[in-house]
Amino acid sequence: MKKLLASVFVAAVMIATPALATDLTIGVRTEIQMDPHFAWTDANVAYYDHIYGGLTKKDRQLKVHPGLAESWSNDSPTKWRFVLRDGVTFQDGSPLTADDVVASFDRVKTIKAGSPFTGAIPGVVSVEAEDEHTVIITTSSPQPLLASNVSAIEIIPAEIAESATTEDFNSGKAAIGTGPYKVVEYQAGDHLLLERNDDYWGEKAKWDHVTFRFLPNDPARLAALLGGDVDLIDYVQPQLVDRIKNDPGFKIVTTPSLRVMALTVDSGRDQSPQVTDKAGNPIENPMKDVRVRRAMSMAIDRKAISDRVMNGLAAPAGQLAPDFLAGYNDSVEVPEVDLAAAKALLAEAGYPDGFALTINCTNDRYLNDAQVCQALGQMLSRLGLKIDVQTMPASIFFPKVNLSQPGGPQFSALLTGWSDTRGEALVLQSTLHTHDDARGLGAYNRGNYSNPELDKVLDATLSELDAEKRHALLAEAMKIAMDDVAAIPLYYQSVIVAERDGISYEPWPTEATMADSASLTAAQ
Template sequence: MVRTHWAAALAAWLVAGAKAAVAQSLTVALAATPTAIDPHFHNLVPNNAIAAHVFDRLVHQDQRQALTPGLAESWRAISETEWEFRLRAGATFHDGAPVEAEDVAASLRRVPAVPNSPGPFTQFVRGIASVGIVDPHTLRITTRGPQPLLPTDLSVIAIIPRRFETAATAEFRSGAAMIGSGPFRFESFTPGDRVVLARNDAYWGGAPAWQRATLRIVPNDSARVAGLLAGDVDAIEAAPISQLDALRQRPGIALFRTVSNRVMFLSFDTFRDVTPHVSARNGQPLAANPLKDARVRRAISMAINRTAIVERLMHNEAIAAGGLLAEGFFGASPNLPPPAFDPDGARRLLREAGYPDGFRLTIHGPNDRFPNDEQILQAVAQMLTRVGIEVRAEAMPFNIILSQGGPPNFAFSTMLLGWGSNTGEASSPLRGLLATMNRDRGLGVANRGRYSNPALDAIIIQALGTVDDGSRRALLEQAQDVAMADQALAPILYQVNIWATRGGITYVPRADEFTLARFFTPAQ
């Protein structure tokens, strides 16, 4: 059952190790602000990418999210409900302690026990019934039912030393618990400013090329580019689309791009009978929440000119979306092309739904998280206004969206959001975004509109327990088709991830959006 895409990753590590003697330091400007460095607290790309420098997983993912050996050198299914993982010999934590099966078991126990998580990792471990320790390098995991995606799910769970099983999030924030087995040792974290890392010369995958890596947090697009051009940083993530032409023309600057696992979409409050940011055009309250009507949601989707957004705002560095994952990812439905831009059809649907004069709506979205997020928000607002929905766009920092837009507040009616599939396949957005919220089962953990469709839930659960890859793929495709037939959310675009470097440095661009220092290669 082990995937065999590990050779390329191992070769890259060996090449990096060969150049380690000449490489000194790497400084990278990050676009997004991490919300935590506790690797189990908040399932968010900026957090996960930083954690991946310090902490290993049992299973790793390559740049296209194919599975490769991590701390587990091999794994196999013993039965439909039991998996065996063999840990590699010689892997150690940064304090010299060996990585053993009990450390893995402790890490899996900690995930659902972390309090107050705004985006928990529970969906990846709730199917585990028990973890058995065969010997220090062998563990057997029993699941509550068939769970063919267990190795995939475990590729997103950081492994920590067993003594930190009960550590509070504050102990990671202070650095006391930031001891992993990854390619870099943790040195310091200054919130809102930077993370400083030192090379782990004992890393089992080969020491990284850089003696030190500094990850500077620079949300402002122009500031990141200015730092790159001035030589203050060696590389930047999320190279701003509006400045790509200028970067291409600068000698010594290189760009690296790949299609992302992320979809940008509108989320709708389909739960409340009266939703707080909707009113009649005259400002009077409405008797019912129009977003509960699939015709209204479809009208909103039809009013969005995705082609114009991709061409004019994103300079074709994005793909118009009709589903949850771009073509090429496992389980992406081939039946969901981008919806046609049809303002007349949108007006007709609004009339059929009982809103011939439209209504007022506030859409909330971030202004510091995704490429051109605020511009997309404003463009969508203008498009909806043209079909009779008088929209006010309210952009705000992403951390406010997270704190107010989900449980227990659910303060918004419609949100512009993004979701990256950290498993690289379609079950991630289906069970995270659209499954009926059930935190005990790890379902709907990011379902901010509280959408609920029992028929969809049944297909998702069936897919998660289907061992045959072909059958599971068909179920995942079917689930997306069902969700989009009900316009559970309105996809807008699939993101393209872009990095820029200077001084001959190269980077292996990743679909998961992670910026990882060990995959930057210095010029010889």
């Protein structure tokens, strides 16, 4: 990661000009899911932060600031008191009250979501209104990061929270928040138009209007920038970077991302839906054996993926956190490629001739996700596995890995990405803790992994209020998980943005695409 830090391009100094009547158009890869409680992804949260607001909010360095709550305190280790700001109104003119907060949290806990926000607030057992401007949140155990976690829960009017459907948000009539921008128009598959909310309680938005144009096709997004149809684009594919850098009218801006990409494999089910012998006959799931998982990890050339597939704009990963995140463990190294040793491990586990496996990936969610998937297929084929690679849009992919569906996730191996925007390696709690719906743990455990030793250490992190001790526990948990090959880390991603001359954008390590991080330069 340090090499990546040394090689990033630095954004030009920005000179903001909020007094001008200005509009901004951004070409974005990922379309918004309009229901603010339906899909917990970084891209959606970035959209929501324009329109809505949480009790707290975070800046690009992940520092927590007061949001709709002006202050918070602990009455006890498991009882939090949030005091709401006076005078905050929703975009329909109704005042913000504690009842709106309670109803919003209740909706998060009860809605049948595609990617539930319950994973953002593990351990929350009740949210109650003490009075009109005071909210009491009670947790099952001490939650040291609760003030950070609640920033992900967007607050909407109670009447909407209690009755609105996802279709109501899609139509726009329920898309009412307290944020710096308000929704003017949403056209599925085309664009989202926002305008400045002049009644916003905080610093006023920079732009009169912001249009997010949904351009999931990477060449089309680039063409829109080069053709002058948009001012900047996000998620620039690494192979397109040189084309943009060579044009004097445009500039590439990058920063290291919090996101780590990994291969998640089904290590829990006796029968896995996409595993057979090479003749197509059902077999007991080989990936339950750590030797098989380790063999697969040793067969993957992470440096080749980072250097070739990602055009040098990634760094090989040996664990599920970058080195600037709490929980990173210095003793965990990036696995070396050793095909001979990997084949020996596979034979020792009882699979000298390999087996057949399907790898599933999105083709529109992560940088070069489909190309990475193909590379993984080739590398694992050299191990002796019969690999089928399936890529699909995120809209099809994610419903198939929802833990709440009958039988669990439909995949046996999948490319996943995780960005820990809370400043600590909570990926372990969310993706590797044994699934515990009641406590919001393992909400994204799509590999059905379960390890009592890991659970015990992670449970201790949930209640450890001392940050130094908690970070040491997370590092211990990381070592346990990586020794057991609970997941197969691949590489750390970069944030890559392209902008036209006259626009200067400061990228977020969280990969959030934020309108007010763009400014007009002095030439404008």
